[in-house]
Every structure is written in structure tokens, then in C-alpha cells.
Amino acid sequence: MSTMERGVGQDSARIAATDRRGFLAEGLRTLGALSLAGGVGFLAGRRGQEEILVWQLDPDRCMACGNCATHCVLTPSAVKAVQFYPLCAMCDLCTGYFDLGHLRLDTAAENQLCPTGALRREFITEQAGVPRFEYHVDEPLCIGCGKCVKGCAMMNGSLYLQVRHDRCVRCNQCSIALACPTDAFRRVPASQPYLLKRKARMLLAHTVSEGPSG
Amino acid sequence: MKFPHSSPDRSIIRGSLALLSARIPKVLSRALRAKIAHGQAGNSPPFSRGGTIGLITLLGFLCLVLWSNSLVAQTMLVRPEVPGYDPPDWAAKVQQAAPRSWWREYLDVAILGLGIAAAGWLGLVRRSRRGLLLLTVASVLWLGFWRKGCVCPIGAIQNVSLAIADANYTLPLAVALVFALPILGTIFFGRTFCAAVCPLGAIQEIVALHPVKLPEWVDHVFGLIGYVYLGLAVMFAVLGTSFVICQYDPFVAFFRLGGSLELVVVGIGFLLAGIFITRPYCRFLCPLGAVFRCISPLARWHVRIPPEACIQCRLCENVCPYNAISPPAAPLRPSARRTARQRFLMAAAMVPIWVLMGGVLGRLVGPILSRADARIQLADRVWLEERGQVEGTTDASDAFRKSGAHPDALYAEAAMRQLQYQQGGMWLGIWIGLVVGLKIVQLSRYRTRDEYEPERSRCFSCGRCFWYCPVEQKRLGLIEDLAPYLPEAREKSLQPVASASDES
Numbered sequence: 001m002s003t004m005e006r007g008v009g010q011d012s013a014r015i016a017a018t019d020r021r022g023f024l025a026e027g028l029r030t031l032g033a034l035s036l037a038g039g040v041g042f043l044a045g046r047r048g049q050e051e052i053l054v055w056q057l058d059p060d061r062c063m064a065c066g067n068c069a070t071h072c073v074l075t076p077s078a079v080k081a082v083q084f085y086p087l088c089a090m091c092d093l094c095t096g097y098f099d100l101g102h103l104r105l106d107t108a109a110e111n112q113l114c115p116t117g118a119l120r121r122e123f124i125t126e127q128a129g130v131p132r133f134e135y136h137v138d139e140p141l142c143i144g145c146g147k148c149v150k151g152c153a154m155m156n157g158s159l160y161l162q163v164r165h166d167r168c169v170r171c172n173q174c175s176i177a178l179a180c181p182t183d184a185f186r187r188v189p190a191s192q193p194y195l196l197k198r199k200a201r202m203l204l205a206h207t208v209s210e211g212p213s214g
Numbered sequence: 215m216k217f218p219h220s221s222p223d224r225s226i227i228r229g230s231l232a233l234l235s236a237r238i239p240k241v242l243s244r245a246l247r248a249k250i251a252h253g254q255a256g257n258s259p260p261f262s263r264g265g266t267i268g269l270i271t272l273l274g275f276l277c278l279v280l281w282s283n284s285l286v287a288q289t290m291l292v293r294p295e296v297p298g299y300d301p302p303d304w305a306a307k308v309q310q311a312a313p314r315s316w317w318r319e320y321l322d323v324a325i326l327g328l329g330i331a332a333a334g335w336l337g338l339v340r341r342s343r344r345g346l347l348l349l350t351v352a353s354v355l356w357l358g359f360w361r362k363g364c365v366c367p368i369g370a371i372q373n374v375s376l377a378i379a380d381a382n383y384t385l386p387l388a389v390a391l392v393f394a395l396p397i398l399g400t401i402f403f404g405r406t407f408c409a410a411v412c413p414l415g416a417i418q419e420i421v422a423l424h425p426v427k428l429p430e431w432v433d434h435v436f437g438l439i440g441y442v443y444l445g446l447a448v449m450f451a452v453l454g455t456s457f458v459i460c461q462y463d464p465f466v467a468f469f470r471l472g473g474s475l476e477l478v479v480v481g482i483g484f485l486l487a488g489i490f491i492t493r494p495y496c497r498f499l500c501p502l503g504a505v506f507r508c509i510s511p512l513a514r515w516h517v518r519i520p521p522e523a524c525i526q527c528r529l530c531e532n533v534c535p536y537n538a539i540s541p542p543a544a545p546l547r548p549s550a551r552r553t554a555r556q557r558f559l560m561a562a563a564m565v566p567i568w569v570l571m572g573g574v575l576g577r578l579v580g581p582i583l584s585r586a587d588a589r590i591q592l593a594d595r596v597w598l599e600e601r602g603q604v605e606g607t608t609d610a611s612d613a614f615r616k617s618g619a620h621p622d623a624l625y626a627e628a629a630m631r632q633l634q635y636q637q638g639g640m641w642l643g644i645w646i647g648l649v650v651g652l653k654i655v656q657l658s659r660y661r662t663r664d665e666y667e668p669e670r671s672r673c674f675s676c677g678r679c680f681w682y683c684p685v686e687q688k689r690l691g692l693i694e695d696l697a698p699y700l701p702e703a704r705e706k707s708l709q710p711v712a713s714a715s716d717e718s
Contacts, residue, residue, distance in 0.1 A: 025512045032509065033401050036394055043377045044390035052386050054313050061617075065609045073362075073470050082308065085301040089291030125296045132294055134301065156291050165313040169362050169470075172369045172389075173457035181609035183588060187383070190313045 053187035055174040059160035059197045061184035064146030064153065068161055071179040072144070078167040079144035079176065081119070081137045084200045086207070087158035090124065090132040096152030096159050097121055097135055113151050118142040119159075139164070157197065165193050319388040322361060327395050329353060329411040333675075334403035336410070337517050341686065343677035349410035350419050358413035363469035365389050366413065367396040368502040369460045371444070372451035379452040400506050404513040404668075408496060408506065409675040414465050415496050419676060421485050422492040425535030433497060433537050433672060434657065440497075440504035441649040446583075447501055449638045453631075455587050459501060492535040496674065507671040517668055517675045520685040524665035527699040530679035531666055538672040539679060542663045554660050561655040568651035569644050576643015577636055584635035593628030596621050 057068070057079065068079035093105065097119050102111035107121055118141035122134045137148075137159070144161060152159040177185035188195065196204070329349065336345040357363065365373070370393035377385035396407040408415045447459045460466075464481040467473025473481075487494050496503050510516075519530045519539070531539045546554060584590050588610075595611050598604040600621055607615075614624065668679065680686045684699040 026514075029401055029512050029514060032512070033398060036397055036401075040374070040385075040390045040394045043374065043385045044387045046377075046381070046384070052313075052316065053384060061613060063609050063613050063616075073466075073472060075472050083304070085304045086293065088301075089293050090296075091291060124299050127294060127296070132296060136302070162308075164311045166311040168313070169364065170313070171460065172365045172373065173460035175461075175474075178456055178461060182613035183592075183610075184613075190316075193313050194308050 052190035054163075054165060054170055054190045054193050055168060055177060055185055056163050056188040056193060056195050057161060057176075057180070057184045058186065058195050059162070059184075061182045062146070062149070062161055063182050063184075064150035064161065065181055066145050066147075067179045067181070068176050069143045069145040071176045073171060073175050074167060074169065076142070077144035077176070078163050078169070079161050080139050080142040080164045080167075081144065081146065081148055081159050082162045083135060083137050084158045084160065084197070085134075086203055087156045087197075087200055088135060089156050089158075090134060091155065092131050092133065094121070094133065094135060094152070095154045096148040096150075098151075100151075113147045115145060115147065116141045116143055119148050135159070157199065160197055162194055165190075316388070319386075322357075323388050323391045323395070325356065326367075326392060326411065329357075330395055330399035330403075330407050333406035333410040334399060334515075337406045337675045337677060338403055338515050341517075341521070341677070341680050343681035346410045346675075346677045347419075350416040353411050353413050353416040354420065357411070358417060358465075358469040359471075363413050363463070363466045364460070365392055366463075367392050367407075368412075368414065368500060369457060369463070371501060371505075372447055372457045372459055375448045375451040376454065380454065396502070397505070397509065400509045400513065402514045404510050404516040404670060404675050405506050405673060406517075406675045408503065409677070412496075412502075413469065414463070414500070415493060415674070417465055417468065417485070418488045418493045418495060419674075421488045422535065423489050425492045426490045427535060428491060428537065430537045434653065436498040437504075437507070437672075438649060438653060440500055440507075442646055443499055444501035444504050445642045445645040445649075449583070449642050450586065453587075453634055453638055464495060493674065497536065497672075510673070511670040513670060516670055517673065517677070517680065519666055519668065519679045520683050521680070521689045522685055525685060525696055525699060526666070526701050527684055528666070528701070529682045529684065529699070533678045533682045535678070536672055536674060536676075538669045538674070540663055540667050540669045542665055543661065545662045546660060551660075554658070557658045558655065558660075561651075561658045565648065565651035565655065568647040568654075570647070572643035572645070572647020572650070573640050574643070576646070577640040579643070580636035580639020581632060583639055583642075584632050587631055587635070589624070590628045590631055590635075593624050596624060 069077050072078050097113060098105070098111055099113050104111060109117065112119070118138045120136045120138055122136060124132045124134050126132065146161050149157075149159045149161055174185055329352075332349055333346065336342050336349060357366070365388075370389050373383075373385055373389045374393050376383050396411070399407045399411075409419070410416060443459075447457070450456055450458050462477070462480075464477060464484045467478045467481050484495055524542075526542065528541070531541060545551075592610050592614060595604070595608055596614060599607060599611055666679075668675075684693060684696055687693045688696055
């Protein structure tokens with residue numbers, strides 16, 4: 001606010017007061033702008049090894065409670081089941097695939113755990129009379145309810161839940177993290193946005209160090 | 215049949231060991247209980263003999279495990295090797311779903327910056343209410359529905375707070391800019407960001423179809439909620455509890471076309487109320503709005519109502535739904551000036567008392583705030599479960615037991631966090647006390663004005679005032695003559711504020 005905009009006929013005291021106020025405001029403005037730029041620059045410049053953090057859930061802490069399916073801001077959820085193939089035992093009677101109260105050992109809907117039929121069972125081979133199946137997660141169908149994950153956890157636990165980053169809208173505060181009973185959600189570096197189970201990490205480390213046997 | 219991972223798989227051995235070690239205490243306690251039941255506990259020390267039994271069992275199991283680990287491995291289901299079949303590449307499948315590329319984040323920041331510049335230009339230079347409204351719609355579409363209203367400058371306050379408190383949390387540059395740009399915009403142009411760029415403000419501006427003027431005290435009193443909310447949000451962010459501003463954003467459910475039922479209901483409530491009570495969120499709740507109310511009075515440039523000399527027609531005062539237009543005020547008479555000065559000094563002297571009271575009360579209230587903390591909730595739950603005061607377990611307490619941590623460690627952590635909340639509550643109380651004290655100081659200030667001016671702290675720069683201003687309309691060539699708008703008695707409106715505002 002400059003004195004120029006003021007009308008004529010004002011006494012000099014008021015003009016002086018306006019000048020003083022204008023000067024103070026100018027000083028505060030400059031100070032504010034500079035400290036804001038400096039502070040934000042410092043905070044953003046003080047980055048550690050990674051620049052960006054994204055939300056991910058730690059599969060070792062996950063209890064597959066089902067909140068991922070219901071609490072994500074997206075419908076269906078950004079969380080999906082992931083198959084860690086190296087751990088899957090290709091069972092005939094898969095506890096992640098079949099409802100434990102299944103009627104028969106077939107793929108009818110009433111025998112399956114998955115409410116959307118997103119877990120596909122594919123026959124691979126028969127070895128010594130034992131049929132072997134591969135289980136695939138059909139991601140577009142998966143709603144992240146974790147029923148298969150809970151089932152699989154009784155055996156090897158090769159199925160686990162992960163935030164799929166092609167879907168996640170990266171809310172500032174993840175709604176699922178708020179609802180997660182086991183505090184499994186945390187911010188992870190965007191360059192390594194997926195977490196493995198400890199079991200899977202050990203298996204991979206072993207495969208890398210000694211080479212795949214057989 | 216050959217199992218590729220069977221013989222050398224240490225994870226299986228470790229797993230069996232873990233299983234075994236979990237069994238030892240049971241073995242021990244069983245032996246001990248048997249002893250006590252037979253009345254032998256008094257003579258020989260029970261622990262050493264029980265321990266021997268446990269040790270022998272352990273060694274036996276160890277030998278068994280090491281000797282025939284392939285046998286143990288078979289009990290763990292092992293992936294069979296199928297000749298001629300390669301499983302899908304797990305890693306490649308995961309890599310495909312990489313996070314969205316980051317240049318888009320910076321594009322959004324650039325668009326936000328452009329929006330702020332455009333709002334400043336439209337409000338201050340072009341003086342176009344229509345342009346501001348168009349920008350409002352664009353903002354709701356882009357920042358709201360397309361970008362899903364996240365990260366927004368209001369929520370970014372929490373990221374910045376967390377970054378200050380926690381050195382491990384790195385503030386992304388994009389979020390830092392989202393925080394800084396609107397504040398810089400406000401320092402220079404006043405609240406033009408609120409007018410047309412902020413998607414939350416924009417959606418409320420669009421629904422404000424039938425504005426009703428509220429009494430001014432409503433703005434003053436309920437406007438304080440924003441400062442309290444700001445203090446709470448900063449406290450919870452600093453303590454790492456949660457980002458409450460994001461958690462209780464009433465409009466984000468619309469932008470995402472989905473959300474919890476309560477928030478959708480609250481959002482609809484805000485929009486319905488917003489038809490009459492214009493911008494209820496901005497005026498009474500918005501934490502960033504609270505910050506802006508302090509910054510905006512210092513703005514370098516600000517929306518001006520008449521382009522030339524004010525004709526004191528009072529149309530702008532009537533049309534402003536935010537009580538943000540101050541009528542001209544003549545200098546006070548000497549006697550009134552003395553009382554006003556006394557009142558001002560009194561209010562200023564009261565500020566430390568308000569701060570002290572706030573600090574003491576906040577310290578007392580702090581533990582209540584700690585109930586929002588997940589760790590403290592868990593500690594409470596585990597405590598109750600351990601003492602059998604509640605039935606059953608929750609997912610959280612199950613997971614805690616699965617983790618193998620001792621409850622005492624959890625209790626200690628909870629007690630420490632409780633102390634942090636007490637301290638946080640004290641600072642929050644000091645903040646609220648300061649806000650209340652300074653508000654009273656501000657209310658006891660008296661400033662003289664020659665013309666109708668926007669009250670800079672509350673003015674959203676929405677443009678209604680100059681859109682209705684006859685001087686402006688004459689400048690635009692919409693009307694020829696100002697005569698019908700001239701007040702019949704110009705002197706009348708130059709009387710002190712109290713009598714002038716009573717007539718509206």
C-alpha cells in the first residue's frame with residue numbers, strides 16, 4: 001500500500017503512519033518469503049539416500065485381515081495379492097485356492113476361496129501320480145481381500161499382499177495404513193517400492209549365492 | 215523326485231529351531247508343575263533338573279534335525295521341479311507395476327504455479343469475476359477430480375511438519391513446492407489461491423448459490439477452530455500419529471468418487487450448508503486458511519474494490535458473503551480513542567495469561583489426545599487382555615503376540631509416547647492460548663479507513679465486490695452514469711463503524 005493511492009488532504013501524521021506500516025509490511029514480506037524459500041529448500045534438500053517415499057505393506061507383518069480391500073480410497077483397492085512363484089509348492093490341495101469346507105476337489109466356484117475368482121489354477125504336470133498346479137493371480141479381478149493369502153499362510157505363504165504402484169494414487173495419508181491393525185504399512189523408497197517376505201528374501205539370497213540347484 | 219531347495223535350505227532348519235525353542239519353556243513348565251504337584255519342590259532345586267531335561271530334549275531334537283534335515287524339509291512343502299516348465303518371472307511381473315513417473319508430479323506443481331499466477335492476474339489485473347469462476351471450475355476438474363485432490367497445499371503442512379520433526383522422513387521436492395507456492399502467492403497477491411486454485415475452496419465457491427450473510431462474530435469465533443485444527447494437525451504429524459487433515463478432508467471423497475460413508479455424509483453436509491453459508495470449510499476449519507489469515511494482511515498487492523474513487527454506494531458490502539468488507543471509519547474522538555487504547559493495552563497484557571492457561575490446560579488434556587495413537591491403543595488392548603479384563607483378541611494384539619515381543623516393552627513404549635503427548639498437548643495449549651489472546655488484541659484494534667476496503671485477512675478475493683461496483687461497471691462501459699448509485703448523503707456513511715454497520 002503506497003501513499004500514492006491515498007487521497008489528498010490527509011494530515012502528515014497519517015501519511016507517516018502509513019509509510020511506517022508499509023515499511024514494516026514490506027520487511028515482514030521479504031523476511032517471510034526468504035525464510036519460506038530457505039526453510040523449504042533446506043527440508044527438501046536434506047534428502048537422505050532416496051528422494052521419494054511411497055506406501056507399501058510389509059508382508060511379514062500382514063495378517064490378511066481384509067482391511068486392504070475395504071479401506072483403500074480406490075475401488076477395487078490398490079492392494080493386490082502377489083504370487084511369489086519360487087515359494088509355491090504347486091499343491092494339488094491348495095489352501096489358498098480351496099475353501100477348507102470345499103465339497104469336491106474341483107474348481108467350481110463354491111469350492112474356491114477367492115470371492116472374485118481371481119486366483120487361477122493351471123495344470124502343469126503330473127509327477128509320480130501327483131498332479132502339479134501353478135496358481136496365478138489375475139490382477140484385474142483381484143480385490144486385495146487377502147483370503148488366499150490367509151489360506152496360503154497355513155502352508156508356504158507364497159501368496160502375499162502388496163500395494164501395486166501402477167494403481168496406488170499415493171495419498172498423503174494412506175487410508176489403509178490408518179485401518180491396518182498390525183501397523184504393516186510404511187513409507188518405502190520409490191526406487192524399491194516392493195517388499196518381500198523374509199522367507200522369500202532368504203530363498204532368493206540362497207539361490208543367488210549357491211546358484212539354482214538341479 | 216528331487217527337491218531343488220530341500221537339502222541346503224537353511225530357512226527350514228531355522229524354522230524348525232524356532233519351533234523347537236518355542237516348545238522348550240512348555241517342556242520346562244510341565245516338568246516343574248509335575249514336581250510341585252508331587253510335593254518335591256522344597257528339597258531339590260527344581261529348575262536345574264528341569265533344565266537338564268530340556269537340554270537333553272533340545273540336543274536330541276537338534277541331532278534329529280541335523281541328521282535328517284531332508285526328512286524335515288519334506289514336511290515343508292517344497293516347490294517341485296518340473297522339467298520343461300519355467301514359472302512366470304515373478305520379479306519382472308512386479309517391476310512392471312512401478313510407481314508413476316515423477317515428471318508428472320512436477321507437471322502438477324507447474325500447473326499449480328500457473329494457476330496461482332493466473333488467479334492473481336485475473337483478480338488483481340484483469341479484475342474478472344467470470345475469469346476467476348472459470349478458473350474455479352478448471353481447478354475442481356484438474357486438481358480435484360483428475361488429480362484426486364492429493365497432495366494438496368493444506369495437507370502439505372503435515373508433510374513439512376513431519377520433515378522438520380523427523381530427519382528420516384524426506385520431504386519430496388514436489389510436496390515442498392506444493393506447500394510453498396500458495397504461501398508465496400498469498401504473500402504477493404492476497405488469497406487469490408483460495409479464490410480459484412484450491413480445489414476445496416473451488417468446489418465450495420461453485421455451490422455458493424444463495425449466500426446468506428452471517429453475523430460478524432460467527433466469523434471471529436468459529437474462525438478460531440481453524441487455528442486449533444492447525445495446531446492439532448501439526449502435533450499429530452510431528453508425533454507421527456497420522457495426517458488428520460487428510461483423514462478428515464470432507465471433499466476428497468467427491469474427488470475420488472468414493473470414500474467412507476461418514477466422510478461422504480459430512481462432505482454432502484458441507485456442500486449443502488455451503489449453498490447458504492458460503493465456504494464453511496474455508497472460513498471455519500481450513501488450517502491453511504488460518505495461516506493465510508495471518509499472511510494476507512501483509513500482501514504486496516491485494517484486490518481493490520473500486521478502480522477509481524469510491525462513491526460509497528455500499529453495494530460491495532452488501533454482496534460480500536464473507537463479512538470481508540470494512541466500511542469507511544472516521545478517526546475516533548479523543549475520549550473514545552483513550553478508552554480504545556486502554557482496551558487494546560489490556561488485551562495485549564492478557565496474552566501471556568492466555569498462553570499460560572492454555573499450556574496448563576493442554577498438558578492436562580494431552581493424555582486424551584494420545585488415544586488416537588495406534589501403539590497406545592495396542593498397549594491398552596494387550597494390557598486388558600493379559601489381565602483377562604476383555605474377552606478374545608483383536609487382529610492387532612494377535613499380530614503383536616505373533617511378533618514375539620514382550621508386552622513390557624510395549625508398555626514402556628506406550629508410557630514414553632504418553633509423555634510425548636503430554637508435552638505435545640502443552641504446546642498445543644500454548645498455541646491455542648496465543649491465538650485466542652492475539653484474536654482479542656486484533657478485535658480491540660481500531661483502524662481508520664476512507665473507503666470500502668476488503669478486510670484482507672478474511673477476503674478470499676472472489677471478485678464479487680468489484681463485479682458489483684458501479685465504478686468498475688462504468689470503467690467497463692456497462693453503465694453510463696454513476697448518479698443512481700450515489701448515496702443520498704455521503705457524510706452519513708463517514709460516521710464511525712458501529713452506526714454504519716447497524717443499518718445493513
